[in-house]
Amino acid sequence: MTETSRDSQAEIIDGLRQLLKKQVPLDASTNIVRDLQLDSLAVMDFIMSLEDRFEIVIPLDRVAEVETLGELARVVDELRGRN
Amino acid sequence: MNCAEGIELVSILSKFAPLRQTYDSLRSVGQNPFEMVFEDMLSSTEGVYKGRKTILLGTNNYLGLTFDDACIEEAVTAVRAHGTGTTGSRIANGSYGTHRELEHSLARFFDRKHCMVFSTGYQANLGMLSTLAGKGDYLLLDTDSHASIYDGARLGHAEVVRFRHNDPDDLYKRLKRLSDLPGEKLVVVEGVYSMLGDTAPLREFADVKRQMGAWLMVDEAHSLGVLGANGRGLAEEAGVEADCDFVVGTFSKSLGSVGGFCVSNLDDFDVLRVACRPYMFTASLPPAIMASTIMALRRMQEEPQRRQQLHENAQRLYHGLRKLGFAVGPQCSPIVSVAVADAPLAVEFWNRLLEGGVYLNLALPPATPTPAPLLRSSVSAVHTAAQIDRAVQLFEAVGRQLGVLPPVVNQARKRQAAVAPIAGHAEVAMVASGGAR
Numbered sequence: 001m002t003e004t005s006r007d008s009q010a011e012i013i014d015g016l017r018q019l020l021k022k023q024v025p026l027d028a029s030t031n032i033v034r035d036l037q038l039d040s041l042a043v044m045d046f047i048m049s050l051e052d053r054f055e056i057v058i059p060l061d062r063v064a065e066v067e068t069l070g071e072l073a074r075v076v077d078e079l080r081g082r083n
Numbered sequence: 084m085n086c087a088e089g090i091e092l093v094s095i096l097s098k099f100a101p102l103r104q105t106y107d108s109l110r111s112v113g114q115n116p117f118e119m120v121f122e123d124m125l126s127s128t129e130g131v132y133k134g135r136k137t138i139l140l141g142t143n144n145y146l147g148l149t150f151d152d153a154c155i156e157e158a159v160t161a162v163r164a165h166g167t168g169t170t171g172s173r174i175a176n177g178s179y180g181t182h183r184e185l186e187h188s189l190a191r192f193f194d195r196k197h198c199m200v201f202s203t204g205y206q207a208n209l210g211m212l213s214t215l216a217g218k219g220d221y222l223l224l225d226t227d228s229h230a231s232i233y234d235g236a237r238l239g240h241a242e243v244v245r246f247r248h249n250d251p252d253d254l255y256k257r258l259k260r261l262s263d264l265p266g267e268k269l270v271v272v273e274g275v276y277s278m279l280g281d282t283a284p285l286r287e288f289a290d291v292k293r294q295m296g297a298w299l300m301v302d303e304a305h306s307l308g309v310l311g312a313n314g315r316g317l318a319e320e321a322g323v324e325a326d327c328d329f330v331v332g333t334f335s336k337s338l339g340s341v342g343g344f345c346v347s348n349l350d351d352f353d354v355l356r357v358a359c360r361p362y363m364f365t366a367s368l369p370p371a372i373m374a375s376t377i378m379a380l381r382r383m384q385e386e387p388q389r390r391q392q393l394h395e396n397a398q399r400l401y402h403g404l405r406k407l408g409f410a411v412g413p414q415c416s417p418i419v420s421v422a423v424a425d426a427p428l429a430v431e432f433w434n435r436l437l438e439g440g441v442y443l444n445l446a447l448p449p450a451t452p453t454p455a456p457l458l459r460s461s462v463s464a465v466h467t468a469a470q471i472d473r474a475v476q477l478f479e480a481v482g483r484q485l486g487v488l489p490p491v492v493n494q495a496r497k498r499q500a501a502v503a504p505i506a507g508h509a510e511v512a513m514v515a516s517g518g519a520r
Contacts, residue, residue: 039454041448051257056260057260057261059242060242060243
Protein backbone atom coordinates (compact mmCIF):
# COMPACT_ATOMS: atom_id res chain seq x y z
CA MET A 1 0.00 0.00 0.00
CA THR A 2 1.38 3.38 -0.98
CA GLU A 3 1.65 6.37 1.30
CA THR A 4 -1.17 8.33 -0.37
CA SER A 5 -3.43 5.28 -0.26
CA ARG A 6 -3.07 5.14 3.51
CA ASP A 7 -3.74 8.87 3.66
CA SER A 8 -6.81 8.58 1.46
CA GLN A 9 -8.09 5.65 3.44
CA ALA A 10 -7.55 7.43 6.75
CA GLU A 11 -9.43 10.45 5.45
CA ILE A 12 -12.26 8.30 4.09
CA ILE A 13 -12.59 6.58 7.45
CA ASP A 14 -12.50 9.95 9.17
CA GLY A 15 -15.32 11.17 6.90
CA LEU A 16 -17.39 8.05 7.56
CA ARG A 17 -16.98 8.40 11.32
CA GLN A 18 -18.49 11.87 11.08
CA LEU A 19 -21.37 10.53 8.96
CA LEU A 20 -22.20 7.46 11.05
CA LYS A 21 -23.92 8.17 14.31
CA LYS A 22 -22.74 4.94 15.92
CA GLN A 23 -19.26 3.50 16.51
CA VAL A 24 -18.44 0.82 13.92
CA PRO A 25 -15.04 -0.79 13.26
CA LEU A 26 -13.80 0.58 9.95
CA ASP A 27 -10.88 -0.76 7.90
CA ALA A 28 -9.89 -1.58 4.32
CA SER A 29 -12.12 -4.68 4.27
CA THR A 30 -15.29 -2.91 5.47
CA ASN A 31 -18.10 -3.37 2.92
CA ILE A 32 -19.64 0.09 2.48
CA VAL A 33 -23.22 -0.93 1.76
CA ARG A 34 -23.50 -4.21 3.70
CA ASP A 35 -21.49 -3.47 6.84
CA LEU A 36 -22.50 0.16 7.28
CA GLN A 37 -26.14 -0.27 6.22
CA LEU A 38 -26.12 2.98 4.29
CA ASP A 39 -28.87 3.47 1.72
CA SER A 40 -27.96 4.39 -1.84
CA LEU A 41 -28.75 8.08 -1.28
CA ALA A 42 -26.39 8.26 1.69
CA VAL A 43 -23.63 6.48 -0.23
CA MET A 44 -23.92 8.90 -3.14
CA ASP A 45 -23.86 11.89 -0.80
CA PHE A 46 -20.77 10.49 0.87
CA ILE A 47 -19.06 10.01 -2.50
CA MET A 48 -19.79 13.66 -3.33
CA SER A 49 -18.30 14.77 -0.02
CA LEU A 50 -15.14 12.79 -0.86
CA GLU A 51 -14.98 14.51 -4.25
CA ASP A 52 -14.94 17.84 -2.43
CA ARG A 53 -12.50 16.70 0.25
CA PHE A 54 -9.95 15.47 -2.31
CA GLU A 55 -10.80 18.00 -5.05
CA ILE A 56 -11.45 15.23 -7.57
CA VAL A 57 -14.24 13.91 -9.73
CA ILE A 58 -15.31 10.30 -9.20
CA PRO A 59 -17.32 9.13 -12.24
CA LEU A 60 -20.37 6.94 -11.51
CA ASP A 61 -18.93 3.86 -13.21
CA ARG A 62 -15.96 3.99 -10.85
CA VAL A 63 -18.35 4.06 -7.88
CA ALA A 64 -20.17 1.00 -9.24
CA GLU A 65 -17.05 -1.18 -9.04
CA VAL A 66 -16.33 -0.29 -5.40
CA GLU A 67 -17.45 -2.52 -2.52
CA THR A 68 -14.96 -2.03 0.29
CA LEU A 69 -13.28 0.97 1.87
CA GLY A 70 -9.93 -0.27 0.57
CA GLU A 71 -11.23 -0.36 -3.01
CA LEU A 72 -12.66 3.11 -2.59
CA ALA A 73 -9.32 4.38 -1.31
CA ARG A 74 -7.55 2.92 -4.36
CA VAL A 75 -10.01 4.63 -6.74
CA VAL A 76 -9.57 7.93 -4.90
CA ASP A 77 -5.78 7.52 -5.08
CA GLU A 78 -5.82 6.86 -8.77
CA LEU A 79 -7.99 9.89 -9.42
CA ARG A 80 -5.85 12.08 -7.16
CA GLY A 81 -2.83 11.05 -9.18
CA ARG A 82 -4.61 12.01 -12.39
CA ASN A 83 -5.32 15.59 -11.37
CA MET B 84 -41.40 -30.34 -16.97
CA ASN B 85 -43.46 -27.81 -15.09
CA CYS B 86 -41.43 -28.44 -12.01
CA ALA B 87 -38.13 -27.90 -13.85
CA GLU B 88 -39.43 -24.66 -15.32
CA GLY B 89 -40.54 -23.62 -11.87
CA ILE B 90 -37.08 -24.12 -10.40
CA GLU B 91 -35.47 -22.22 -13.26
CA LEU B 92 -37.83 -19.31 -12.71
CA VAL B 93 -37.20 -19.16 -8.99
CA SER B 94 -33.45 -19.14 -9.37
CA ILE B 95 -33.22 -16.37 -11.93
CA LEU B 96 -35.73 -14.22 -10.08
CA SER B 97 -34.59 -15.02 -6.57
CA LYS B 98 -32.51 -11.82 -6.44
CA PHE B 99 -35.82 -9.96 -6.38
CA ALA B 100 -36.96 -11.63 -3.16
CA PRO B 101 -36.54 -8.47 -1.03
CA LEU B 102 -38.41 -6.43 -3.65
CA ARG B 103 -41.17 -9.04 -3.74
CA GLN B 104 -41.48 -8.80 0.01
CA THR B 105 -41.81 -5.02 -0.09
CA TYR B 106 -44.30 -5.25 -2.93
CA ASP B 107 -46.45 -7.82 -1.14
CA SER B 108 -46.40 -5.87 2.10
CA LEU B 109 -47.83 -2.86 0.23
CA ARG B 110 -50.72 -5.01 -0.90
CA SER B 111 -51.46 -6.14 2.63
CA VAL B 112 -52.38 -2.58 3.67
CA GLY B 113 -55.08 -2.31 1.02
CA GLN B 114 -54.72 -1.36 -2.62
CA ASN B 115 -51.15 -1.68 -3.90
CA PRO B 116 -50.32 1.83 -5.19
CA PHE B 117 -48.27 0.38 -8.02
CA GLU B 118 -50.96 -1.84 -9.52
CA MET B 119 -53.93 0.50 -9.80
CA VAL B 120 -56.55 -0.31 -12.41
CA PHE B 121 -59.25 2.17 -13.39
CA GLU B 122 -62.27 0.49 -14.92
CA ASP B 123 -63.09 3.64 -16.85
CA MET B 124 -61.80 7.11 -17.65
CA LEU B 125 -64.55 9.71 -17.57
CA SER B 126 -62.56 12.87 -18.26
CA SER B 127 -59.12 14.38 -17.76
CA THR B 128 -59.84 14.61 -14.04
CA GLU B 129 -62.13 11.69 -13.23
CA GLY B 130 -61.81 7.93 -13.45
CA VAL B 131 -63.80 5.01 -12.10
CA TYR B 132 -62.14 2.86 -9.47
CA LYS B 133 -64.06 -0.06 -7.91
CA GLY B 134 -67.27 1.30 -9.35
CA ARG B 135 -66.78 4.75 -7.84
CA LYS B 136 -65.96 8.09 -9.39
CA THR B 137 -62.46 9.08 -8.32
CA ILE B 138 -60.72 12.44 -8.71
CA LEU B 139 -57.47 12.04 -10.66
CA LEU B 140 -54.88 14.21 -8.96
CA GLY B 141 -51.72 12.46 -10.08
CA THR B 142 -51.70 12.09 -13.85
CA ASN B 143 -49.48 14.99 -15.10
CA ASN B 144 -52.37 16.01 -17.37
CA TYR B 145 -51.42 19.66 -16.89
CA LEU B 146 -53.59 21.26 -19.55
CA GLY B 147 -56.36 18.66 -19.54
CA LEU B 148 -56.09 18.03 -23.29
CA THR B 149 -56.61 14.25 -23.22
CA PHE B 150 -60.33 14.69 -23.86
CA ASP B 151 -60.12 17.78 -26.05
CA ASP B 152 -62.65 17.43 -28.89
CA ALA B 153 -60.35 18.75 -31.60
CA CYS B 154 -57.49 16.47 -30.54
CA ILE B 155 -59.77 13.43 -30.49
CA GLU B 156 -61.17 14.30 -33.93
CA GLU B 157 -57.69 14.62 -35.40
CA ALA B 158 -56.69 11.24 -33.95
CA VAL B 159 -59.82 9.54 -35.31
CA THR B 160 -59.31 11.02 -38.78
CA ALA B 161 -55.64 9.97 -38.80
CA VAL B 162 -56.30 6.40 -37.70
CA ARG B 163 -58.88 6.02 -40.46
CA ALA B 164 -56.65 7.58 -43.08
CA HIS B 165 -53.26 6.07 -42.18
CA GLY B 166 -53.97 3.00 -40.08
CA THR B 167 -53.30 1.94 -36.53
CA GLY B 168 -49.50 1.77 -36.50
CA THR B 169 -46.30 2.26 -38.49
CA THR B 170 -45.09 -1.30 -37.75
CA GLY B 171 -41.44 -0.32 -37.59
CA SER B 172 -38.75 2.31 -37.33
CA ARG B 173 -38.38 5.33 -39.56
CA ILE B 174 -34.99 4.10 -40.70
CA ALA B 175 -36.39 0.79 -41.94
CA ASN B 176 -40.02 1.53 -42.84
CA GLY B 177 -39.63 5.18 -43.77
CA SER B 178 -41.27 8.21 -42.24
CA TYR B 179 -44.86 9.29 -42.75
CA GLY B 180 -45.50 12.87 -43.76
CA THR B 181 -46.98 13.30 -40.29
CA HIS B 182 -43.63 12.57 -38.61
CA ARG B 183 -42.14 15.48 -40.51
CA GLU B 184 -45.16 17.67 -39.85
CA LEU B 185 -44.91 16.97 -36.12
CA GLU B 186 -41.19 17.79 -36.12
CA HIS B 187 -41.75 20.99 -38.07
CA SER B 188 -44.56 22.03 -35.69
CA LEU B 189 -42.29 21.56 -32.67
CA ALA B 190 -39.30 23.26 -34.30
CA ARG B 191 -41.51 26.22 -35.20
CA PHE B 192 -42.99 26.37 -31.70
CA PHE B 193 -39.55 26.38 -30.05
CA ASP B 194 -38.09 28.60 -32.81
CA ARG B 195 -35.32 26.07 -33.46
CA LYS B 196 -33.87 24.75 -36.69
CA HIS B 197 -34.11 21.06 -35.89
CA CYS B 198 -36.35 18.56 -34.16
CA MET B 199 -36.29 14.80 -33.73
CA VAL B 200 -39.25 12.95 -32.28
CA PHE B 201 -39.01 9.76 -30.26
CA SER B 202 -41.58 7.12 -29.37
CA THR B 203 -41.55 8.08 -25.67
CA GLY B 204 -40.08 10.84 -23.54
CA TYR B 205 -37.95 8.22 -21.81
CA GLN B 206 -36.43 7.27 -25.15
CA ALA B 207 -35.74 10.92 -26.00
CA ASN B 208 -33.45 11.12 -22.96
CA LEU B 209 -32.05 7.66 -23.52
CA GLY B 210 -31.23 8.58 -27.10
CA MET B 211 -29.91 12.09 -26.68
CA LEU B 212 -27.72 11.48 -23.63
CA SER B 213 -26.21 8.24 -24.88
CA THR B 214 -25.47 9.64 -28.33
CA LEU B 215 -24.43 13.26 -27.69
CA ALA B 216 -21.86 12.36 -25.03
CA GLY B 217 -19.46 9.70 -26.29
CA LYS B 218 -16.32 8.02 -25.04
CA GLY B 219 -14.01 10.57 -23.43
CA ASP B 220 -16.83 13.08 -22.93
CA TYR B 221 -18.45 14.01 -19.62
CA LEU B 222 -22.09 14.10 -18.62
CA LEU B 223 -22.84 16.31 -15.62
CA LEU B 224 -26.13 15.34 -14.01
CA ASP B 225 -28.12 16.92 -11.22
CA THR B 226 -28.38 14.42 -8.34
CA ASP B 227 -32.21 14.54 -8.49
CA SER B 228 -32.35 13.69 -12.21
CA HIS B 229 -35.17 11.54 -13.55
CA ALA B 230 -34.50 7.83 -14.16
CA SER B 231 -34.52 8.37 -17.93
CA ILE B 232 -31.54 10.73 -17.57
CA TYR B 233 -29.57 8.29 -15.44
CA ASP B 234 -30.46 5.45 -17.82
CA GLY B 235 -29.43 7.50 -20.85
CA ALA B 236 -26.11 8.13 -19.14
CA ARG B 237 -25.67 4.42 -18.48
CA LEU B 238 -26.43 3.49 -22.06
CA GLY B 239 -23.69 5.75 -23.39
CA HIS B 240 -19.92 5.68 -22.96
CA ALA B 241 -19.29 9.06 -21.38
CA GLU B 242 -18.02 9.50 -17.83
CA VAL B 243 -20.90 10.46 -15.56
CA VAL B 244 -20.46 13.07 -12.85
CA ARG B 245 -23.14 14.29 -10.47
CA PHE B 246 -23.52 17.77 -9.01
CA ARG B 247 -25.66 18.80 -6.05
CA HIS B 248 -29.32 19.42 -6.79
CA ASN B 249 -30.05 22.87 -8.22
CA ASP B 250 -26.61 24.11 -7.17
CA PRO B 251 -24.82 26.11 -9.91
CA ASP B 252 -21.79 26.72 -7.66
CA ASP B 253 -21.38 22.99 -7.17
CA LEU B 254 -21.61 22.48 -10.94
CA TYR B 255 -18.97 25.17 -11.45
CA LYS B 256 -16.66 23.46 -8.98
CA ARG B 257 -16.96 20.14 -10.76
CA LEU B 258 -16.53 21.61 -14.24
CA LYS B 259 -13.46 23.43 -12.96
CA ARG B 260 -11.95 20.12 -11.81
CA LEU B 261 -12.56 18.72 -15.29
CA SER B 262 -11.35 21.80 -17.14
CA ASP B 263 -7.88 20.45 -17.93
CA LEU B 264 -9.21 17.14 -19.20
CA PRO B 265 -10.06 16.67 -22.88
CA GLY B 266 -13.62 15.80 -23.92
CA GLU B 267 -16.90 17.69 -24.27
CA LYS B 268 -18.91 18.43 -21.15
CA LEU B 269 -22.70 18.18 -21.37
CA VAL B 270 -24.75 19.50 -18.43
CA VAL B 271 -28.28 18.14 -18.05
CA VAL B 272 -30.96 19.79 -15.90
CA GLU B 273 -34.75 19.63 -15.71
CA GLY B 274 -37.15 22.54 -16.01
CA VAL B 275 -39.39 21.26 -13.23
CA TYR B 276 -38.30 18.33 -11.06
CA SER B 277 -40.98 15.68 -11.04
CA MET B 278 -40.96 14.74 -7.36
CA LEU B 279 -41.15 18.10 -5.55
CA GLY B 280 -42.05 20.42 -8.42
CA ASP B 281 -39.07 22.72 -7.88
CA THR B 282 -37.52 24.52 -10.86
CA ALA B 283 -33.83 24.72 -11.79
CA PRO B 284 -32.00 28.06 -11.32
CA LEU B 285 -31.50 28.07 -15.07
CA ARG B 286 -30.05 31.58 -15.46
CA GLU B 287 -27.25 30.69 -13.07
CA PHE B 288 -26.68 27.32 -14.72
CA ALA B 289 -26.50 29.10 -18.09
CA ASP B 290 -23.87 31.50 -16.68
CA VAL B 291 -21.75 28.57 -15.51
CA LYS B 292 -22.19 26.76 -18.80
CA ARG B 293 -21.06 29.81 -20.77
CA GLN B 294 -18.13 30.52 -18.48
CA MET B 295 -16.87 26.93 -18.57
CA GLY B 296 -17.55 26.22 -22.23
CA ALA B 297 -19.92 23.33 -21.57
CA TRP B 298 -23.06 22.29 -23.44
CA LEU B 299 -26.47 22.57 -21.80
CA MET B 300 -29.52 20.34 -22.16
CA VAL B 301 -32.82 21.10 -20.46
CA ASP B 302 -35.54 18.50 -20.00
CA GLU B 303 -38.82 20.41 -20.13
CA ALA B 304 -40.99 17.31 -19.57
CA HIS B 305 -42.93 18.93 -16.72
CA SER B 306 -42.53 22.55 -17.85
CA LEU B 307 -43.67 22.45 -21.49
CA GLY B 308 -47.05 24.19 -21.57
CA VAL B 309 -46.59 25.09 -17.92
CA LEU B 310 -43.87 27.77 -17.80
CA GLY B 311 -42.92 30.68 -20.08
CA ALA B 312 -45.03 33.35 -21.77
CA ASN B 313 -45.69 30.97 -24.66
CA GLY B 314 -45.45 27.74 -22.71
CA ARG B 315 -42.02 26.85 -24.06
CA GLY B 316 -40.85 25.94 -20.58
CA LEU B 317 -38.33 27.12 -18.03
CA ALA B 318 -35.76 28.19 -20.65
CA GLU B 319 -38.30 30.67 -22.00
CA GLU B 320 -39.37 31.84 -18.56
CA ALA B 321 -35.76 32.37 -17.45
CA GLY B 322 -34.88 34.09 -20.74
CA VAL B 323 -31.99 31.77 -21.54
CA GLU B 324 -33.24 29.82 -24.55
CA ALA B 325 -30.14 30.78 -26.53
CA ASP B 326 -27.94 29.09 -23.92
CA CYS B 327 -29.91 25.85 -23.98
CA ASP B 328 -28.26 23.88 -26.78
CA PHE B 329 -30.75 21.05 -26.52
CA VAL B 330 -34.31 21.00 -25.22
CA VAL B 331 -35.92 17.62 -24.67
CA GLY B 332 -39.47 16.94 -23.62
CA THR B 333 -42.46 14.67 -23.81
CA PHE B 334 -45.92 14.60 -25.35
CA SER B 335 -47.33 12.57 -22.48
CA LYS B 336 -47.97 15.40 -20.04
CA SER B 337 -49.23 18.78 -21.28
CA LEU B 338 -49.87 17.47 -24.79
CA GLY B 339 -51.93 14.52 -23.58
CA SER B 340 -50.54 11.71 -25.76
CA VAL B 341 -47.22 9.82 -25.77
CA GLY B 342 -43.81 10.41 -27.32
CA GLY B 343 -40.74 12.57 -26.86
CA PHE B 344 -38.66 15.10 -28.73
CA CYS B 345 -35.42 17.06 -28.85
CA VAL B 346 -35.04 20.46 -30.52
CA SER B 347 -31.78 22.25 -31.25
CA ASN B 348 -30.19 24.92 -33.41
CA LEU B 349 -26.96 22.98 -33.76
CA ASP B 350 -25.80 22.56 -37.36
CA ASP B 351 -25.66 18.94 -38.44
CA PHE B 352 -28.12 17.89 -35.73
CA ASP B 353 -29.83 15.60 -38.24
CA VAL B 354 -26.85 13.25 -38.34
CA LEU B 355 -28.17 11.91 -35.04
CA ARG B 356 -30.97 10.20 -36.93
CA VAL B 357 -28.49 7.58 -38.09
CA ALA B 358 -26.42 7.48 -34.90
CA CYS B 359 -29.00 7.44 -32.11
CA ARG B 360 -29.99 3.88 -31.33
CA PRO B 361 -33.15 4.55 -29.26
CA TYR B 362 -34.37 6.53 -32.30
CA MET B 363 -33.29 3.99 -34.92
CA PHE B 364 -34.26 0.66 -33.42
CA THR B 365 -37.80 1.12 -32.25
CA ALA B 366 -41.19 1.52 -33.91
CA SER B 367 -42.02 5.13 -34.72
CA LEU B 368 -45.03 6.99 -33.36
CA PRO B 369 -48.41 5.84 -34.78
CA PRO B 370 -50.51 8.23 -36.91
CA ALA B 371 -53.29 8.86 -34.37
CA ILE B 372 -50.82 9.87 -31.68
CA MET B 373 -48.99 12.27 -33.96
CA ALA B 374 -52.23 13.83 -35.17
CA SER B 375 -53.55 14.49 -31.68
CA THR B 376 -50.15 15.82 -30.58
CA ILE B 377 -49.96 18.32 -33.45
CA MET B 378 -53.45 19.52 -32.57
CA ALA B 379 -52.65 19.65 -28.83
CA LEU B 380 -49.63 21.83 -29.57
CA ARG B 381 -51.95 24.16 -31.49
CA ARG B 382 -54.61 24.13 -28.76
CA MET B 383 -51.96 24.93 -26.18
CA GLN B 384 -50.96 28.04 -28.14
CA GLU B 385 -54.53 29.08 -28.91
CA GLU B 386 -55.60 28.87 -25.29
CA PRO B 387 -52.99 30.40 -23.00
CA GLN B 388 -55.76 30.77 -20.42
CA ARG B 389 -55.33 27.05 -19.70
CA ARG B 390 -51.87 27.83 -18.34
CA GLN B 391 -53.28 30.66 -16.25
CA GLN B 392 -55.95 28.38 -14.82
CA LEU B 393 -53.36 25.68 -14.15
CA HIS B 394 -51.35 28.04 -11.98
CA GLU B 395 -54.43 29.23 -10.12
CA ASN B 396 -55.33 25.61 -9.42
CA ALA B 397 -51.77 24.87 -8.31
CA GLN B 398 -51.87 27.79 -5.86
CA ARG B 399 -55.18 26.57 -4.49
CA LEU B 400 -53.85 23.10 -3.73
CA TYR B 401 -50.33 24.09 -2.62
CA HIS B 402 -51.43 26.83 -0.24
CA GLY B 403 -54.43 24.82 0.95
CA LEU B 404 -52.16 22.00 2.08
CA ARG B 405 -49.41 24.27 3.31
CA LYS B 406 -51.78 26.29 5.47
CA LEU B 407 -52.88 23.07 7.15
CA GLY B 408 -49.26 22.40 8.09
CA PHE B 409 -48.38 19.69 5.58
CA ALA B 410 -44.76 19.38 4.46
CA VAL B 411 -45.13 20.59 0.88
CA GLY B 412 -42.24 21.24 -1.53
CA PRO B 413 -40.10 24.40 -1.55
CA GLN B 414 -42.08 26.25 -4.23
CA CYS B 415 -45.58 26.31 -5.67
CA SER B 416 -45.94 24.49 -8.99
CA PRO B 417 -48.50 22.15 -10.57
CA ILE B 418 -46.63 19.33 -8.83
CA VAL B 419 -47.62 19.43 -5.18
CA SER B 420 -45.98 16.84 -2.95
CA VAL B 421 -46.50 16.18 0.74
CA ALA B 422 -43.67 14.48 2.64
CA VAL B 423 -44.59 12.03 5.39
CA ALA B 424 -42.41 10.35 7.99
CA ASP B 425 -42.12 6.79 6.75
CA ALA B 426 -43.31 4.30 4.16
CA PRO B 427 -46.00 2.46 6.21
CA LEU B 428 -47.59 5.82 7.11
CA ALA B 429 -47.39 6.96 3.49
CA VAL B 430 -49.05 3.77 2.20
CA GLU B 431 -51.82 4.04 4.80
CA PHE B 432 -52.36 7.72 3.98
CA TRP B 433 -52.46 6.99 0.28
CA ASN B 434 -55.02 4.22 0.74
CA ARG B 435 -57.31 6.40 2.81
CA LEU B 436 -57.18 9.15 0.18
CA LEU B 437 -58.15 6.59 -2.45
CA GLU B 438 -60.99 5.28 -0.29
CA GLY B 439 -62.13 8.88 0.05
CA GLY B 440 -62.20 9.27 -3.74
CA VAL B 441 -58.88 10.98 -4.53
CA TYR B 442 -56.12 9.29 -6.51
CA LEU B 443 -52.58 10.61 -6.50
CA ASN B 444 -49.05 9.14 -6.67
CA LEU B 445 -47.15 7.48 -3.89
CA ALA B 446 -43.40 7.91 -4.26
CA LEU B 447 -41.15 5.82 -2.07
CA PRO B 448 -37.38 6.17 -1.67
CA PRO B 449 -35.04 5.74 -3.52
CA ALA B 450 -37.33 7.35 -6.13
CA THR B 451 -37.59 10.39 -3.86
CA PRO B 452 -34.91 13.07 -3.37
CA THR B 453 -34.73 12.45 0.39
CA PRO B 454 -35.56 9.39 2.52
CA ALA B 455 -39.07 10.81 3.15
CA PRO B 456 -41.85 9.16 1.10
CA LEU B 457 -44.04 11.57 -0.88
CA LEU B 458 -47.74 11.81 -1.57
CA ARG B 459 -47.40 13.44 -4.97
CA SER B 460 -50.19 15.35 -6.67
CA SER B 461 -50.22 16.97 -10.07
CA VAL B 462 -52.81 19.61 -10.81
CA SER B 463 -54.62 20.11 -14.11
CA ALA B 464 -56.02 23.27 -15.67
CA VAL B 465 -59.37 21.50 -15.92
CA HIS B 466 -59.68 20.55 -12.26
CA THR B 467 -62.59 22.45 -10.75
CA ALA B 468 -62.15 24.47 -7.57
CA ALA B 469 -64.58 22.02 -5.94
CA GLN B 470 -62.36 19.04 -6.85
CA ILE B 471 -59.28 20.69 -5.38
CA ASP B 472 -61.13 21.77 -2.25
CA ARG B 473 -62.39 18.22 -1.85
CA ALA B 474 -58.82 16.93 -2.05
CA VAL B 475 -57.60 19.44 0.54
CA GLN B 476 -60.46 18.53 2.91
CA LEU B 477 -59.72 14.86 2.54
CA PHE B 478 -56.00 15.46 3.13
CA GLU B 479 -56.90 17.29 6.32
CA ALA B 480 -59.27 14.58 7.56
CA VAL B 481 -56.79 11.76 6.88
CA GLY B 482 -53.90 13.83 8.22
CA ARG B 483 -55.70 14.23 11.53
CA GLN B 484 -56.81 10.56 11.66
CA LEU B 485 -53.22 9.43 11.20
CA GLY B 486 -51.63 12.03 13.43
CA VAL B 487 -49.71 13.68 10.61
CA LEU B 488 -51.52 16.84 11.60
CA PRO B 489 -52.29 17.63 15.23
CA PRO B 490 -55.96 17.08 16.14
CA VAL B 491 -57.03 20.75 16.31
CA VAL B 492 -55.88 23.64 14.17
CA ASN B 493 -55.47 26.08 17.07
CA GLN B 494 -53.18 23.70 18.87
CA ALA B 495 -51.20 23.20 15.71
CA ARG B 496 -50.41 26.90 15.61
CA LYS B 497 -49.30 26.93 19.23
CA ARG B 498 -47.24 23.83 18.77
CA GLN B 499 -45.53 25.25 15.73
CA ALA B 500 -44.47 28.26 17.76
CA ALA B 501 -43.41 26.19 20.74
CA VAL B 502 -41.56 23.39 18.98
CA ALA B 503 -39.73 25.19 16.24
CA PRO B 504 -40.15 28.93 15.96
CA ILE B 505 -37.92 29.19 12.92
CA ALA B 506 -38.70 25.84 11.31
CA GLY B 507 -40.66 25.72 8.05
CA HIS B 508 -43.84 23.74 7.60
CA ALA B 509 -41.85 20.74 6.47
CA GLU B 510 -40.10 20.22 9.76
CA VAL B 511 -43.21 20.88 11.78
CA ALA B 512 -45.25 18.28 9.95
CA MET B 513 -42.42 15.76 10.18
CA VAL B 514 -42.17 16.33 13.92
CA ALA B 515 -45.92 16.00 14.30
CA SER B 516 -46.14 12.76 12.36
CA GLY B 517 -43.03 11.33 13.99
CA GLY B 518 -44.38 12.16 17.42
CA ALA B 519 -47.66 10.42 16.82
CA ARG B 520 -46.08 7.15 15.80
